[in-house]
Amino acid sequence: MAIENFDIEKIKFDDKGLVPCIVQDYVTKRVLTLAYMNRESLGITLEKGCTCFWSRSRQELWLKGATSGNFQHIVTMEADCDRDAILVQVVKDGPACHRGNDSCFDDSLYKDWQENKPARNVKDEI
Structure with a gap:
């Protein structure tokens, strides 16, 4: 759905009046x-x-961008099937994260876990 066709009235906000927004x-x-x-x-x-x-x-x-200059210009906006979450696709002027990273999802928990996980002994688990 293009932004010009987006209908706020169809969005289901939570009990705090908020809706999660995934930015891509x-x-x-x-x-x-x-x-x-x-x-x-x-x-x-x-x-x-x-x-x-x-x-x-x-x-x-x-x-977003008012202080940093890293505005996110909307290309498309879509609500999910339940209309309680929004996906926004953007073209950005700079990093998305306040820490200067391209994405806020730069902290690899899985990689850290893989590198530091304890050795498993399958025999002990049986």
């Missing part, structure tokens, strides 16, 4: 972040064509 790079398809939108930030997103979120930690609107 339009070109590479890499997941950039998971953030939350409320009705107001979703409206701003649709109006400006750039992502605007609700910061749960700061309890305020967060226009």
